[in-house]
Amino acid sequence: MAFTKKTVRDVDVEGKRILMRVDFNVPLKDGVVTDDTRVRAAIPTIKYLKEHGAGIVLMSHLGRPKGDGPEPELSLRPAAEKLAELTGYDVKFVDDTYGEKAAEAVAAVKPGDILVLENVRFDKREKKNDPEIAKRLASYGDIFVLDAFGTAHRAQGSVVGPAAYIPAVAGFLLEKEVDTLTSIFAEPERPFVAIVGGSKVSSKIGVLDHLIDSADTLIIGGGMAYTFFLAQGHTVGTSLKEEDWVERAGEMLKKAEAKGVKVLLPVDNVVADHFGEDAKGEVVSSDDIPDDRMGMDIGPKTEQLFGDAIKGAKTVFWNGPMGVFEMDQFAHGTEAVARAVAEVKANGGTSIIGGGDSVAAINKFDLADKMSWISTGGGASMELVEGKALPGVEALLDA
Numbered sequence: 001m002a003f004t005k006k007t008v009r010d011v012d013v014e015g016k017r018i019l020m021r022v023d024f025n026v027p028l029k030d031g032v033v034t035d036d037t038r039v040r041a042a043i044p045t046i047k048y049l050k051e052h053g054a055g056i057v058l059m060s061h062l063g064r065p066k067g068d069g070p071e072p073e074l075s076l077r078p079a080a081e082k083l084a085e086l087t088g089y090d091v092k093f094v095d096d097t098y099g100e101k102a103a104e105a106v107a108a109v110k111p112g113d114i115l116v117l118e119n120v121r122f123d124k125r126e127k128k129n130d131p132e133i134a135k136r137l138a139s140y141g142d143i144f145v146l147d148a149f150g151t152a153h154r155a156q157g158s159v160v161g162p163a164a165y166i167p168a169v170a171g172f173l174l175e176k177e178v179d180t181l182t183s184i185f186a187e188p189e190r191p192f193v194a195i196v197g198g199s200k201v202s203s204k205i206g207v208l209d210h211l212i213d214s215a216d217t218l219i220i221g222g223g224m225a226y227t228f229f230l231a232q233g234h235t236v237g238t239s240l241k242e243e244d245w246v247e248r249a250g251e252m253l254k255k256a257e258a259k260g261v262k263v264l265l266p267v268d269n270v271v272a273d274h275f276g277e278d279a280k281g282e283v284v285s286s287d288d289i290p291d292d293r294m295g296m297d298i299g300p301k302t303e304q305l306f307g308d309a310i311k312g313a314k315t316v317f318w319n320g321p322m323g324v325f326e327m328d329q330f331a332h333g334t335e336a337v338a339r340a341v342a343e344v345k346a347n348g349g350t351s352i353i354g355g356g357d358s359v360a361a362i363n364k365f366d367l368a369d370k371m372s373w374i375s376t377g378g379g380a381s382m383e384l385v386e387g388k389a390l391p392g393v394e395a396l397l398d399a
């Protein structure tokens with residue numbers, strides 16, 4: 001599916017001041033950015049605008065501040081410094097967003113300059129999408145560029161607001177993310193294997209539902225598999241389960257069967273007697289989970305089963321780990337799946353990773369460059385995969 005909104009290519013930016021919403025919601029430790037993926041991802045659009053003679057005013061949220069004023073540990077200054085370090089550009093920062101100080105700094109932005117504003121969420125009106133905020137921000141630019149894919153599902157002031165007052169177009173990251181994550185449903189090269197894991201069925205029900213509509217094979221692992229086991233009549237010991245979702249899980253399995261979609265669930269599991277760093281794993285079959293054990297990872301037979309299905313795919317979509325991968329002794333299944341997914345691109349297929357913890361897992365196993373596309377969005381990528389429209393994208397000018 002082609003991207004249906006205008007992008008920075010469709011507007012004349014020379015000599016203009018561009019207000020650009022990025023997603024610099026990055027992890028920080030002691031005031032230093034510990035994962036700069038999202039800053040890197042915004043650079044192509046920033047570079048394009050700078051090279052085409054625009055002055056650039058960047059804004060973002062970082063974390064979830066209360067909205068009662070500045071919270072120094074959630075300042076965007078470290079992200080601005082990271083952008084300067086990665087690009088070699090002179091990047092200015094102003095510790096204000098909506099006040100006079102910000103307005104003065106914006107007024108001083110000349111073609112080629114880059115200014116980063118302070119965290120848009122230090123004022124509660126941002127999350128309420130207050131028109132005052134939107135108008136104020138819109139006054140900072142001639143054109144609004146949305147490149148904050150990770151936040152495009154939030155109908156908040158800095159995401160959707162300026163589009164009501166000034167021409168609004170997409171940046172390259174937003175365009176690529178939306179294109180990639182929607183094209184797998186429009187015309188996937190087959191076989192299309194979807195892999196969903198993570199903790200809960202309830203948080204991914206829309207995703208599972210939509211995947212059943214287009215995938216040839218659906219692989220379900222991680223904590224959510226146990227709710228499906230219950231739907232199949234197995235016992236699951238003390239594993240993570242959502243009793244309220246058992247019926248819905250059963251309906252999913254029926255829907256998949258009716259549509260001829262193959263569903264693969266774990267055939268064996270690594271179980272432990274408690275959830276903890278010191279927990280020791282043992283392998284049991286899925287129809288034999290002891291009452292006092294919890295499933296923490298997929299077992300070796302399942303690794304093989306899932307791996308074979310994945311390696312035969314031309315398109316793979318993956319979201320959610322296969323086990324408690326943060327603990328090394330329960331990371332094996334997620335690593336095996338990650339390695340199988342890595343082979344898909346090597347064999348000429350396409351592998352798309354839908355944000356969140358799966359990305360952390362891929363980075364942990366150092367496989368990022370072996371994937372075709374790793375989304376910078378967590379919630380935003382899931383909403384797209386559910387088939388929902390993203391408010392930030394909706395607000396942009398139609399192409």
Ligand SMILES: Nc1ncnc2c1ncn2[C@@H]1O[C@H](COP(=O)(O)OP(=O)(O)OP(=O)(O)O)[C@@H](O)[C@H]1O
Binds near residue numbers: 199379
């Ligand atoms: N068998 C299991 N029991 C308990 N927790 C599990 C199990 N398998 C995976 N998890 C946990 O699920 C969590 C990830 O679940 P989540 O649904 O949030 O995944 P995600 O979609 O990749 O992440 P995000 O929500 O950030 O996008 C991880 O912290 C992992 O430890």
Ligand SMILES: O=C(O)[C@H](O)COP(=O)(O)O
Binds near residue numbers: 063378
């Ligand atoms: O990290 C994310 O998913 C985005 O930056 C959105 O953040 P939010 O969930 O706090 O709105």
